[in-house]
Amino acid sequence: MSAEKVIIFDTTLRDGEQSPGAALSISEKLEIAHQLAKLGIDVIEAGFPVSSPAQYEATKLCAEQVSGPVICALARANQKDIDAAGKAIAPAAKKRIHTFIATSPIHMEYKLRKKPDQVLKMAIEAIQMARQYTDDVEFSPEDACRSEMSFLYEILEAVIEAGATTLNIPDTVGYVLPYEYGQIIANLKQNVRGVEKAVLSTHCHNDLGVATANSLAGVRNGARQIECTINGIGERAGNAAMEEVVMALHTRQDFFEHVTTNIQTREIFRTSQLVSQLTGFVIQPNKAIVGKNAFAHESGIHVDGILKHRETYEIMTPEVIGLSGSTMVLGRHSGRAGFIDRCRQLGYNLSDDEIQAAYEKFLEIADKKKEIFDEDIAAIINDEVRTVSQTYVLEYLNVTSGTGTIPTGTVRIRTQDGAVHQAAACGDGPVDAAYEAIRLATGQTPQLEHYTMRAITGGKEAMGEANVRVKGADGRTYIGRGVSTDIVEASAKAYLDAINRIASCIGTNTGDKANL
Ligand code: KIV
Numbered sequence: 001m002s003a004e005k006v007i008i009f010d011t012t013l014r015d016g017e018q019s020p021g022a023a024l025s026i027s028e029k030l031e032i033a034h035q036l037a038k039l040g041i042d043v044i045e046a047g048f049p050v051s052s053p054a055q056y057e058a059t060k061l062c063a064e065q066v067s068g069p070v071i072c073a074l075a076r077a078n079q080k081d082i083d084a085a086g087k088a089i090a091p092a093a094k095k096r097i098h099t100f101i102a103t104s105p106i107h108m109e110y111k112l113r114k115k116p117d118q119v120l121k122m123a124i125e126a127i128q129m130a131r132q133y134t135d136d137v138e139f140s141p142e143d144a145c146r147s148e149m150s151f152l153y154e155i156l157e158a159v160i161e162a163g164a165t166t167l168n169i170p171d172t173v174g175y176v177l178p179y180e181y182g183q184i185i186a187n188l189k190q191n192v193r194g195v196e197k198a199v200l201s202t203h204c205h206n207d208l209g210v211a212t213a214n215s216l217a218g219v220r221n222g223a224r225q226i227e228c229t230i231n232g233i234g235e236r237a238g239n240a241a242m243e244e245v246v247m248a249l250h251t252r253q254d255f256f257e258h259v260t261t262n263i264q265t266r267e268i269f270r271t272s273q274l275v276s277q278l279t280g281f282v283i284q285p286n287k288a289i290v291g292k293n294a295f296a297h298e299s300g301i302h303v304d305g306i307l308k309h310r311e312t313y314e315i316m317t318p319e320v321i322g323l324s325g326s327t328m329v330l331g332r333h334s335g336r337a338g339f340i341d342r343c344r345q346l347g348y349n350l351s352d353d354e355i356q357a358a359y360e361k362f363l364e365i366a367d368k369k370k371e372i373f374d375e376d377i378a379a380i381i382n383d384e385v386r387t388v389s390q391t392y393v394l395e396y397l398n399v400t401s402g403t404g405t406i407p408t409g410t411v412r413i414r415t416q417d418g419a420v421h422q423a424a425a426c427g428d429g430p431v432d433a434a435y436e437a438i439r440l441a442t443g444q445t446p447q448l449e450h451y452t453m454r455a456i457t458g459g460k461e462a463m464g465e466a467n468v469r470v471k472g473a474d475g476r477t478y479i480g481r482g483v484s485t486d487i488v489e490a491s492a493k494a495y496l497d498a499i500n501r502i503a504s505c506i507g508t509n510t511g512d513k514a515n516l
């Protein structure tokens with residue numbers, strides 16, 4: 001019996017970007033989309049074009065430049081949304097419109113203020129409008145799992161008749177449990193007339209921590225598309241995590257007989273790191289598959305078992321998700337060729353100028369830190385190469401603090417026109433003092449909402465990575481990132497990175513988010 005494919009539909013750039021605090025620029029979205037294509041994602045939901053010019057532009061650029069996957073755009077069930085979606089995806093070789101309308105009594109009554117027969121009519125018309133742009137049309141009855149099943153059957157039959165080719169079943173509020181979700185899919189397979197003409201799809205939110213389990217239950221009962229996001233990011237507690245559903249299907253082929261995916265699992269780790277770096281969402285250490293500890297064995301009994309026979313405590317190998325397992329480290333004497341080779345092995349495709357910038361930073365760090373690990377290289381590349389336009393450059397930073405000393409920071413910042421701005425300020429601590437000095441020097445006063453600092457690798461020479469989330473005067477959220485062996489410098493760089501993003505307008509407009 002030949003294997004049946006489970007389509008992996010990635011919505012990191014749409015539902016994932018609806019995470020509170022996520023702020024991706026258009027170029028960052030494009031970079032993620034290219035990596036999703038490398039990963040073997042079948043369908044990329046690139047955005048919700050009607051919601052803002054930036055969403056439209058990002059979706060259109062993906063449609064123009066990302067080849068391989070189907071490029072999909074989200075639209076509510078109305079002409080304006082569908083026209084925006086249809087136009088944004090027009091350049092893609094393979095394109096899909098995903099249209100949705102709520103079908104649960106609570107959503108229809110309080111949110112839409114519409115009767116079921118009006119919703120039914122809107123759904124049918126939406127599919128007909130979408131079919132004007134593409135034959136590949138997906139329909140989602142929003143809040144499907146809290147809908148009356150008889151109404152769900154009726155609306156799904158009607159949209160199949162109108163030309164929908166994928167029927168997505170969202171557990172919008174993450175309410176149902178795996179057994180229930182599996183039953184819903186099984187019931188739809190059995191009771192919806194014409195269901196064999198369409199692909200049933202899962203779309204599970206993680207409010208009760210069972211999004212992955214629900215998606216898998218869906219597949220067990222006949223769903224052949226899973227909607228998911230990298231690292232499980234998304235609205236509230238997030239969506240089903242791509243790496244979890246894919247690795248569960250991969251690892252438990254005894255249970256998921258005859259199903260397969262297109263995913264190149266060795267790209268999973270890199271994709272996860274890229275999304276974490278660009279969204280600023282740090283991955284929890286115990287996160288399944290991609291967390292720092294996912295393949296770490298600490299207890300003596302486990303380590304002993306692993307050494308005797310790997311499978312005693314490991315159900316999958318780190319290599320399968322693209323962790324090299326290599327302990328090879330670089331240092332000051334590795335040379336330019338060694339550095340370039342390692343970048344290539346890690347999958348980075350850099351231009352000559354980018355290599356030069358990254359190599360100079362590598363040398364600077366190698367002077368302070370004997371051993372440079374893969375994670376350090378990734379951080380250097382993200383810090384040096386993937387920078388936003390440098391309206392403000394930090395040229396000098398000096399901070400004094402200590403017991404009995406008032407923390408004081410002095411900065412010198414150069415602006416693009418060559419002007420130099422100096423300022424000094426006191427604060428509650430060294431980072432606060434540096435931030436106050438930066439505010440005085442730049443005249444920008446973004447409000448700090450969130451700050452994290454993490455060691456990129458272990459050991460006393462570890463580089464620190466600071467991540468900040470700020471609110472600009474325009475009410476938008478911006479992230480900033482900074483890396484250094486000095487944690488106060490990393491913090492200052494992160495804050496200035498956020499200010500540079502404000503200056504380049506690279507933030508999340510609250511209006512950019514889908515008004516679902
Ligand atoms: O969770 C949800 O219901 C959605 C729909 C737009 C598919 O994201």
Ligand code: ZN
Pocket residue numbers: 015170172203205235
């Ligand atoms: Zn969703």
